[in-house]
Amino acid sequence: MIISKTIFLDYVFCAKNAWLKLHKPELLKKFELSAFEKNLMEQGNEVEAEARKLFPQGVEVMERGEEAVEKTRELMEERTSAIFQATFIEDGFIARNDVLVWNKEESSWDLYEIKGTNSLKDSGTDHNHIDDLTFQASVLSRADVPVGRYFLVHLNKDYVRMGALNIEKLFLIEDQTEIVLAGLALVEDQMKTASEYLSEKIEPKGGCECIYTGRSRHCTTFKYSNPEVPDYSVHDISRIGGSKKKLLELIESKIFKIDDVPEDMDFSDIQTNQIAVHRRQKSMIDIDGISDEIKNLKFPLYFFDYETFAPAIPLFDGYRPYQRIPFQFSLHILEKPNTEMKHVEYLHEEMSDPSPSIAELLEEHVGAVGTVITWNKSFEAGVNRELGERLPEHRATMDRVNSLLYDLMDVFKKQHYVHPEFRGSTSIKKVLPALVPELSYSELGIKEGGQASNAWGEMLAKSTPPEVSAQIAKDLKIYCGLDTYAMYAIWEKLYKMLD
Ligand code: SF4
Structure with missing residues (x-):
């Protein structure tokens, strides 16, 4: 099995989910992308196409697998000024770089990763971007590629279009070299454990930690991993994700149905009303409030x-x-x-x-x-x-x-x-x-x-x-x-x- 950066990032996000995606293809239809996710992917492709214009001499590696690795080597030997989709396969990991740029002065290659986000500080994405770059840094180092700097290219949220697109102003380029090198050892440890975990032929036991989180955090395989949890469960109690201790207590006591929640358990007014209405199967109406x-x-x-x-x-x-x-x-x-x-x-x-x-x-x-x-x-x-x-x-x-x-x-x-x-x-x-x-x-x-x-x-x-x-x-x-x-x-x- 060859682990790509997408599989690796899936693993970092949730090991169980990554294993299921790889080993249970029959569940694939459950991973069908939402309209929102499809839109994000399309937008990501458009952003990459625009960002490539920052490297007008760039040559794309169109091949796949080992042929792509060979083509990349050829282009590197020719000192091609910028290579799109440069590909390296080492130790069971594959990295396809967005842009690899030859730095004549330093006699080394600079790596540019293109992101469709407005800012590296967008909630939850900065860590992901760094893991992405660091994964690539590890594969390039295994392939003995001399890399000088690691950059992230992302959209400039303050850019306002007037007339033709100004590509230089539309994008910001941030040097992440120090952060990437500082995190390399940790990411390489994770790559090793990812490789071991994802190679397991038998489904790893447990691992679905979302049983302890509110419904909005659950991915599409939650039901497969937790068949004992009904469709409407304690995970649906309003803002229960913010009351971690309460949810933990319920799950540890194997209480999944809202009907089984102990009467004397302490909840907020909003949660209490939701539970009461469900138990009675009767609406609660405050006419004065309405x-x-x-x-x-x-x-x-x-x-x-x-x-x-x-x-x-x-x-x-x-x-x-x-x-x-x-x-x-x-x-x-x-x-x-x-x-x-x-x-x-x-x-x-x-x-x-x-x-x-x-x-x-x-x-x-x-x-x-x-x-x-x-x-x-x-x-x-x-x-x-x-x-x-x-x-x-x-x-x-x-x-x-x-x-x-x-x-x-x-x-x-x-x-x-x-x-x-x-x-x-x-x-x-x-x-x-x-x-x-x-x-x-x-x-x-x-x-x-x-x-x-x-x-x-x-x-x-x-x-x-x-x-x-x-x-x-x-x-x-x-x-x-x-x-x-x-x-x-x-x-x-x-x-x-x-x-
Ligand atoms: S529900 Fe959560 S923990 Fe379970 S597989 Fe999905 S993301 Fe992972």
Whole structure:
């Protein structure tokens, strides 16, 4: 078995998961990537393609395996100024370098690793990047390659596109040589243990430490490794990941079902309510709390939702790396109670900045009074603020919309309504089927925001046949329209409870 840096990084993240990926191919379908992960991979490829332009003389090694190693040696002997995908296989490890650059003055090679992140300090990624570089440093040293410096190339979060991309400003290059060399011995120890562990033919016992963490930390193989844990378990108790001692106590006592949680165990109010509602299979409703939230909303009510796309490489002027492009919105307008709702929607169907069209429509349809109802308002508020910064002539409109924002999710976050089927979540995808079961996302062509985001790119791609683009446009409109209609339906349900 040859261990690549991807397998090694998987092992560093979770040994058990890496072993299962290698030895249980029948589980592979369970590792299917989410729309979000697929998007990240595509963006990573685009970033690499742009970053290569920093090395205009670069030659790519197209071969694979031993042929790639041979080709790399040839290019190195010719002192090729920059080699993309230089490949080395040593002691059961394979390293494919993003860019290997010949440094004439020092008579050595410099290694450049390209990352699609905005900063090395992005949560959790800096350590990963260093392990990645250090793994490569070890393989290159085993292959007797004289390496001078180790660099990480990443996106510059402060770069704002104006006109053609300025590659020198789009990327930052950081010298990591000292950190890589300081961590080499430790990473080489890990490489040795990874090699031993991953070569085991018999599945290693235990090793799934996520049994002691909340649900959000579990990977797709959690159920395979922990068949005794039900789909809805103590791991789903709200914020239980932050109460490590409590979860440890429950797991050590083999308590997995929420019904089996001891009555006298101490939980926060939010956790206590979730457990109580599940036990009784009956909702908990605080009418006064709901009234305080809902009765104060000023008409007209504007149920509002954006869909956005956040490309690593800014597509239009005024955007930074990963800044959100609002490409679609849906707006249901209710002037007064018990009146017909009006629906305004917009989907940008060409490859240009949608911001001016969106701002103009909001200016036209959102008045000076009323309430703009969203779900998780910080998202819409942020998109509005950025739009106003990009287009100063529309800043007043965007500030006005933001001044009218209300977050309908607050009713559920504050637990004025707790339903057993929410299962500790306040996502609209959980609240809607519990409160308004006749409305559902399950039959839609697009079911969630990540999918909608990818679909916009696919709809506009030149390679997409027109009939496919037309279907995507239809699916996007249905999806975003349901998001705002769902908010209306939930509001109506709450409003009628107050009669
Ligand atoms: S659930 Fe956690 S510990 Fe278990 S295999 Fe997945 S990542 Fe590893």
